[in-house]
Amino acid sequence: MKVAHILKQKGPNIYSITPDRLLTEAVALMMQNRIGSLVVLDEGHLASIVTERDVMGAVDKYAANLTEVRVRDVMAPKLITCDAQDTLDHVMNLMMSNSLGHRVRHLPVMRDGEFAGLLSIVDIVQALLTETQFENNLLKNYIKNWPESEEA
Numbered sequence: 001m002k003v004a005h006i007l008k009q010k011g012p013n014i015y016s017i018t019p020d021r022l023l024t025e026a027v028a029l030m031m032q033n034r035i036g037s038l039v040v041l042d043e044g045h046l047a048s049i050v051t052e053r054d055v056m057g058a059v060d061k062y063a064a065n066l067t068e069v070r071v072r073d074v075m076a077p078k079l080i081t082c083d084a085q086d087t088l089d090h091v092m093n094l095m096m097s098n099s100l101g102h103r104v105r106h107l108p109v110m111r112d113g114e115f116a117g118l119l120s121i122v123d124i125v126q127a128l129l130t131e132t133q134f135e136n137n138l139l140k141n142y143i144k145n146w147p148e149s150e151e152a
Contacts, residue, residue, distance in 0.1 A: 003091060003109055004084040006127050007117040014118055016041045017050065019072035023058055026050055026071050037106040039118055040075045046108055046115040048075035053105075080104055084111040088124060095121065 016039040017026050026038055030052070037051040050071050058074040059066060080098045082091050095104050105121045 001088050001127055001131060002084070003082055003086050003088070003119055004111070004116075006088075006119060006123050007084065007109060009127075010117065010123060014039060017071055018042060019047055019070065019075060021071050022067070023050075023055065023069040023071055023074060024067055027055055030055075036120065037118065038071075039108060039115070040071055041115075046079070046081075046110075048077075048079055049106060049108060049118075050075045051106055079108065081108045081110050082119065084109050084116050088127060091119065092124060095124075 015029060015033055015035055017029060019040055019042055029038060030036065037049055039046065040048040040050055054074045054076065058069050062069045062073070078100060080094065080100060082094055086094075091107060095107065098104065107119045108115060109117045109119050
């Protein structure tokens with residue numbers, strides 16, 4: 001299965017914020033929409049991502065001045081992305097082992113060099129579950145309709 005298929009199933013909802021906004025605004029947006037990350041867009045172009053993990057790091061680092069922290073202060077300095085034509089196997093490997101040296105749970109998706117959507121670990125788990133259930137049903141149907149053996 002390709003990433004493009006998952007994006008099509010997810011729909012067009014992408015939540016974003018600009019780097020100059022307050023981190024508290026990002027947290028409010030994530031809480032209102034029950035999401036774990038926001039895409040950071042700068043002049044309409046993908047700049048980075050800010051996640052729950054980034055917020056927790058900011059609480060630790062900037063506790064006394066948290067209300068003054070901007071998204072740019074905590075967003076990912078280096079961005080790992082995938083392509084819409086990548087397979088789920090490739091994306092899972094990228095989430096587990098990448099140039100950042102740690103696991104990631106959210107990947108911006110690119111298509112022809114442009115931002116196309118956001119893929120989360122939950123999206124991958126749901127897609128794999130759907131695929132597994134489909135294969136399971138095919139196998140059950142195959143076994144159920146197994147031809148009777150002919151007696152010699």
